[in-house]
Amino acid sequence: MKTKWQQIRTLLGLDHFQRLWQIKPLRLSLLGILLIPVMYSFIYLAAFYDPNENLKYLPVAVVNEDHPVMKDGEKIQIGNDLVQNLRENSKLKWEFMSRADMQKGFKEGKYYLGIVIPHNLSALATTVDSPKPLKGQLKYYFDKSYNYLAGSSIGDAMIKDVEKNLDKELTNAFVDKIFVQMKDSTKDLEKAADGANKLADGTKEAKKGSKQLADGLEKAKGATDQLEDGNKQIYNGLGELAPGAEKVAGGVSQIEKKALEMQKIAHDINDAIQKLTKNPPIPQLPSQKTNQPASQPTNGTPSDKLIDAKDKAKNLKKQYQDLISGKPELQNDPAAKSVLENIEQIIQSNDAAALEISKIKDKVPSSPVDTKSIQDALNKISKTANDKTAEIDKNVNDIKKLSKGADQVADGANKLYKGSQKVYQGQKELNKGMGDLKDGAGKLDDGLKEINDGQKELAKGLTDGVNEANQKLQGANAKGKVISDPVDVERTDLHPVPNYATGFAPYFISLSMWVGAMLLFTILDLEKASRKLGGRPLSLWVIGVVGVAQVLICIFALTWGLDIKAKLPVWLYLFTFIVSFTFIAINQMLADLLGNVGRFLAILILMFQLTSTGGTYPTQLIPDFYQALTPYLPMTYSIHGLRMIISNGDVSSMLQDIYILLSYFFGTFVVTRIYKMWIKPNIKGYFIKRLQHKSA
Incomplete structure (x- = not known):
């Protein structure tokens, strides 16, 4: 009679462990499935627990062929500095x-990586x-044939x-060099600023001179304006004078012509008077009369000439008066008046001479004294x-x-007018x-004002630039270091993973669980185990316990x-269960339904x-x-869940x-249950009935 505990053990199938353990082949299979x-x-995670910690044992060949050089009295040795940094x-x-040693080491498989610093x-x-x-x-050498990871990722x-x-070393050196050159440049800028200030001062003085020049030219412009007005007046006056002078010269020339006519008339009158004086028309005394016949009067006697001269003089006077009346500019001319007065005098003298002569003709001398008095009168005339x-x-x-002078005046006036025109045009x-x-x-x-303002601004800008440059060049060494390494990377590891083993644990735990489940239905033959157990099927509890043990x-471990x-240690066990x-369950379904x-x-x-x-x-x-397969594979979710549990701590995602x-x-x-409980028995019963029917 079984006890109650024995009945429970049998119901749960726990007695199967005892029976399985008693069977040596199954015992070994069970141990293998568990371990x-x-x-x-x-083994895998222990071997690659944290490979990065062992990089210090990975040999790398370094060849330094660089030759130092001198630059501005400073020794430049980039290769040696790089070697020192690597040490x-x-x-x-x-x-x-x-x-040569590096090449030999690559050939022997001693090195995966190499660096050659060139000579230049x-x-x-x-x-x-x-x-x-x-x-x-820099020249890098890899040999991936010995180890791909060492030659690629690590390299x-x-x-x-x-x-x-x-880069940091070179940039720091370059920046130091640039800062030195900038300091030298600021000195040149200081000189330029001083020169700009002096230039501004000189331009300021030049501006004063230009202001004085402008003021002087302003005054000179006023004077030239006045001079232009004066020259214009002279020009206009000469423009009026020249034609007047020509008219005067013409009038004087006509006066001269009339004066010559007057002179001829005067000479004619004088000749007649002189002839008359030499041969006076005095009657002879009775005692002087002879038997000679008296001379007959003829034309052209002095008296006739006086009469003719008088007519010419009067005609000349009329012509001259007409001439003067047509030339207003000569009406008040002394020469013109003098000619008219001379014509008047000629007429008057002629009249006086004619009167005296007529008196002489009418007077009969009574004695020689009278004749003498007549002769005296004629001599006086x-x-x-x-x-x-x-x-x-x-x-x-x-x-x-005067005529000649008038011509000269007219000619000079014309020349002066033309000259004044040139002067006026030149003055304009x-x-x-x-x-x-x-x-x-x-x-x-x-x-100059704008230049002076610009020079002041330039000088101020240069001075400000020098001051600002000097201010910014303070701490050049520290700035050079910052420029050569400008960014400090602040790494924020949201969910730190301490080592390679921890990072890959979700993957290998999932992989181990699949391999263990797969081996449970490969190494352990459940059909044979079932026959060993008296035909009873292996209890699901046994399979579950094996899974829990794994x-x-x-x-x-x-x-x-x-x-x-x-981060979630309890969940680590529960989730892995x-x-x-x-x-x-997946492997059991595949094995039960499809066998091998x-x-x-x-x-x-x-x-x-x-x-x-x-x-x-x-x-x-x-x-x-492969990406298309990802959402359908169970390990996708086991790996993700274990990552949430071990490194992330996100319960909701898990x-x-x-x-x-x-x-x-x-x-x-x-x-699997449907197949085992209904489909498989029905199939088995169907084939048994067919066999029985055939045997009957």
Whole structure:
């Protein structure tokens, strides 16, 4: 009779463990199934617990062929400085050697990485301040055939680190050089500022002179304006004078002509009087009469000539008066008046002479005394005529001179008018030029003012620039260091992962649980185990307990053996239980429904989960085909959930993964139960009936 506890053990299938343990082959299989998951994850994570800590043992060949150079009295040795920095850097195992030794080491597989510092690195670095600066070049050597990671990922990280140090070193040196040149430039700027100030002072003085020049030109412009007005008046006056002078000269010429006619008349009268004086018309005394016949009067006697001269004189007077009346400019002329007076005198003298002669003709001398008195009277008339004639000759000569002078005056007036026209035009040009000069002087003054203002502003700007530059150049060394390394990177690790093992633990725990579940239905033959148990099927509790044991052993070994700490330690166990049960349910369904084909599919699914669940590289980096598989693979959610538990601490995201895993679990579990409880028995009964029917 079984006890109550024995009945419970049998109901739960716990007695199966005792029976399985008693069967040696099954006992060994059970031990392997329990230990393989922990071995799979523990060994791998222990071997690669934190490879970055061991980079200091990775040898890197360094060849320094650089030759130092001198620049501005300073020794430049970039290669030696880089070697010194590498000696102080313990991230990698730097080994310094010749190029031949490096090549030998690569050939023997001793080195994966190498650096060669070329001979002209320092020389090229000194060209930074030349018109065509040249870049230096480091040479890196890799040999990925011995180890891909060492030659690619680690090599790339090394290159970046070396380049960063070298860039910092060169930039610091270049900036120091630039700061020195800037300091020298500020000294030149100080000189330029002083020169600008002096130039501004000189321009200020020049401006004063230009102001005085402008004022003087302003006054000169006023004077030239007045001079232009005066010259204009002279020009206009001469313009009026020249025609008048010509008219006067013409009038004087006509006066001269009339004066000559008057002179001829005067001479004719004088000749007649002189002839009359020599042969006076005196009657003879009785005692003087002879028998000679008396002389007959003839035409052309002196008396007739006097009469004729009188007529000519009167006619000349009329012509002259007409001439003078037509020339107003001669009416008040003394010469013109003198000619008219002389004509009047000629007429008067002629009348007087004619009167005396007529008296003489009418008077009969009674004695020689009377004859003498007549002769005396004639002599007196002759003398008066000679005097008047001489006076008229003198006046005519004066008129000739006056005419000649009038011609000269007219000619001079014309020449003076033409000259004054040139003077006036020249004065206008001078005045215009003076105006332009005045305007130019004003513009010069304004321009000098602008120049002076600009020079002051330039001097102030240069001085301010020098002061600002000197101020900014303070602390040049510190600034050079900041420029060479301008950014301090502040890393904020939102969810720190201390080492490689902790980071990859979700992946290998999930992988171990799948392998353990897969082996449970591969190594442990449940059909044989069932026959060993008297035909009873292996209890689900046994399978569940195996899964729990796998989880407990694996998680304990990783947390205590490798010191992998989870942010949610309780959830680490609970979640891994769910993962284990889910993976067992999936593998059981495949094995029960499809047998060996199902076991092959379990291995194939494992392969896809190794590549498509984001355990190593982010899924965004894998091909599209594998990315398409990601959401359908259970390890996608086990890895993500374990990451939330170990490193992130996000419970809500982890619960979402649990829901998805439980859906996988219940789905496959229900399918397996339906198959075992209804489909498989019906199929078996169908084939038994067919066999019985055939045998009957």
